[in-house]
Amino acid sequence: MRARRANAISFFLFKRFASLLLTLLAASAVVFTVLDVLPGNAAEVMLGDSATPESVAALSARLGLDRPALVRYVDWMKGLASGELGTSIAYDTPIAQLVGERLAVTLPLALMAMLLTTAVAFVLGLYAAARHGKAGDAGIMVASQLGIAIPSFWFAILLIWMFAVKLHWFQAGGFPGWRVDDGGGLGPGVRALLLPAVAIAVVQASILTRIVRSAVLDQMREDFVRTARAKGQSPRGVLWGHVLRNAMVPVLTVMGLQFASLLTGTVVIEQVFSLPGLGRLVFQAIANRDLLVVRNVVLLLAAAVVVINFVVDVLYVVIDPRLRARSATT
Secondary structure, X not given: OHHHHHHHHHHHHHHHHHHHHHHHHHHHHHHHHHHXXXXXXXXXXXXXXXXXXXXXXXXXXXXOOOOOHHHHHHHHHHHHHHOOOXXXXXXXXXXXXXXXHHHHHHHHHHHHHHHHHHHHHHHHHHHHHHOOOOHHHHHHHHHHHHHHHOOHHHHHHHHHHHHHHHOOOOOOOOOOOOOHHHOOOHHHHHHHHHHHHHHXXXXXXXXXXXXXXXXXXXXXOOHHHHHHHHOOOOHHHHHHHHHHHHHHHHHHHHHHHHHHHHHHOOHXXXXXXXXXXXXXXXXXXXXXXXXXXXXXXXXXXXXXXXXXXXXXXXXXXHHOHHHXXXXXXX
């Protein structure tokens, strides 16, 4: 029986992984079609309206636009598989190197924001659920509603004014890097990303707080909670031992979506704090008409969203025994 269940779970994960690959393939086809196949010459877009026909023809040949679309798509897929993403027209630098440098800023920023979001949301959400209908619950709900309503870029400017201009605790922007030899390091790097992470986390923590509170309250009304209380378990034991684990499925769904949005939606915050991240790279590539960079980075961000959703699906099976049993019978 145990071997059969393990095989069923493995098949469930295989189906999810196959779905991931098909989704990535579909996303790559859409990105390629929008930027390379639809009417309009990508070389003309990159060079602008003032470009001569000779320069457009030369760039088209350099980009391989004179070849069939299917051949270009297959070559792009081969390049992605081998890590050869091409060379940026605007920066004259390998795109893989550009993405790696910018991802070293965006990924830690997203992780810091997600850690802050998770810590604040679970503390406030559990506190509000444990005091449902009381003043503490009402206060947290009002505060979370205000947090949702505050634009992140406005809150970022407020943080700069307060902690950089007035108190001089942080720099107003920029990123020193992670290498000590370049004047940066772990401490200065984390310090430079702290205010942007807080600015991003305010809205996300407000949303997740309400989700945690709602999920916990739904589970506290279930029969197994009344049974645990009847057996003499303390309210804290019931909350941490029974309620929270069962409430994690909807919470994980929102957390996965939030982390994906943190990776893909840092453009505004990176502009406010002048951070050389992935979002700012896309913004600059669009401004410079560097469609090669746009194409690869957009697909990378789409892949990040798909992979995060796959990880969330796997965590569902790990956390909830009912889903493990269901996957074993289907």
